[in-house]
Amino acid sequence: MNRYSRILESLRWLLIALPLASTVPHLAGWEWPLAGVVLLTSLPMLWLPTHPDWLLGTSLVLLGISGSLLWLSHPTGLMPVIVFTTLFYAVRFGSLRTAIPVIVVVVGAFVAGWFRFDVSLRSGLLDMALVAVVVLLGLNRRSRTARLEQTQLALARAQTAAEEHARAATLAERARIARELHDVLAHSLSGLALNLQGARLMLRRDGASAEAVAQVERAQQLAVEGLSEARKAVAALREDPVPLERAIRDLLDGYRLDTSAEAELIVHGEPRAVEATTTATVLRAVQEALSNTRKHAPGSSVQVTLVFEDDEVTVTVLDHQGRKPAAAPLTGYGLRGMRERAELLGGQLSTGPEEDGWRVHLAIPA
Missing domain, CATH: 3.30.565.10 (Histidine kinase-like ATPase, C-terminal domain)
Known part of the structure; x- marks a missing residue:
């Protein structure tokens, strides 16, 4: 979820705050604590998904109960918006332990409202249709989010696999070059150093000039240094420090x-x-x-x-x-x-x- 999506999710909290604010002038004495519960339990919606996980589920259930009670007290205001918003968030973000109790509470509130306000069958069926639509919207958004997450996960795994494949190919090529250096260059330099040592000893035995002996010694030293550098290069190619x-x-x-x-x-x-x-x-x-x-x-x-x-x-x-x-x-x-x-x-x-x-x-x- 990018930054703008989080901002939009946070703005949906206004669907709780604004209807509650519109009802404040009409609240009776015993309804003020209930309104406080609605406001308090709606705050976790600002940080969806919340941590720990149980916080959102508990707050949504309490919000559904308190919002339904306030709606039964003020049926002509904007309180149904709070009820439907709570239902939507419970289905979209909550687990079954959260969504089912909220659905039961909302349906129970509508049934209680039918008996209290003598609602017609047509209005009752319309209310149930609205509940079903909100539940389906929540489920659709939930499945869409899950699909997006699965797609992102699949893309990440594919990218990781491609990187690992490329790294394996690179390491295989480096290992091949390292083997060539070790089997050809290092062995050749080692043999060259031994041969130069033998040549130096023969020159000394035969009484050769000091300049000739010095040149052979210098060549032998270069061969030894080259052998050491070749071994270092092999170790570096294998990413294996000596x-x-x-x-x-x-x-x-x-x-x-x-x-x-x-x-x-x-x-x-x-x-x-x-x-x-x-x-x-x-x-x-x-x-x-x-x-x-x-x-x-x-x-x-x-x-x-x-x-x-x-x-x-x-x-x-x-x-x-x-x-x-x-x-x-x-x-x-x-x-x-x-x-x-x-x-x-x-x-x-x-x-x-x-x-x-x-x-x-x-x-x-x-």
């Missing part, structure tokens, strides 16, 4: 291929999905730690420990250099950026030397 532990394994695979050194991931706790900002911060910390290991301790093995706790996620990166490195101040932009990123999320970053290597520890609330 789990944190899987993303760290990808970084360690790249480090292993790049340096030929051992790289191990240890996971404690039950792996779970974490917020994107937390995932990005942890990955940047691991990436920066591996970059520093490449720079300051090339060829060192690396151990990454990822711990999922109830209220936080921690990651520890430890490179094994075989000696205790000298303590260094936190002057690098990478380490400083890692610490600032962790503090923005309420976490903590600590770095320092261990007995046989350098340790980076990050803890973030999750």
Whole structure:
């Protein structure tokens, strides 16, 4: 029901208020409380349908009784308008428990009026015909509203089905593209990275120039980076974010291929999905730690420990250099950026030397 329909429905309340106002000058002392009941019980018509549901039914029954009594006291005025309006609304909006009592009350009022005012048979039949017409109008409007609601519901279901069908087709196409990327591009890049690693080792064995080795290393690094990006693209196409532990394994695979050194991931706790900002911060910390290991301790093995706790996620990166490195101040932009990123999320970053290597520890609330 649109706004204008609601306004029209509210204006129909005037069919109760105006006849009642026209009768006010003729009311006797005992009729004033009855008029008050009519006015009070007609107010729910301003907010059809009303909530709770029982309110409308109760008010319409009381309105039918009080309006019929006032009509029997003032048969020559506009009080029949109140009676017929109540009957119409009871049939249109009320349940059977509401409509049947109101119909009985109205018919009873007309029968009582016949005996009280000595109404002719013709007038009595005309009154019953009017009651039947009002009931039929209410039923017709009720069925029309029900049909409109069913039509709107059917259109909504059809639109939802069409949207779901389109979404399913889109997801199927994206899944097909993701499979192609994974089966062709990712596998090819993985094989390329392994072949380049073998070529680099052969060049070093045969005493090739440093420039040739550097070019192969650069090509291998590009292949590893391309493999990581391909996996991210596959995950995005499948609308499936890469789990944190899987993303760290990808970084360690790249480090292993790049340096030929051992790289191990240890996971404690039950792996779970974490917020994107937390995932990005942890990955940047691991990436920066591996970059520093490449720079300051090339060829060192690396151990990454990822711990999922109830209220936080921690990651520890430890490179094994075989000696205790000298303590260094936190002057690098990478380490400083890692610490600032962790503090923005309420976490903590600590770095320092261990007995046989350098340790980076990050803890973030999750």
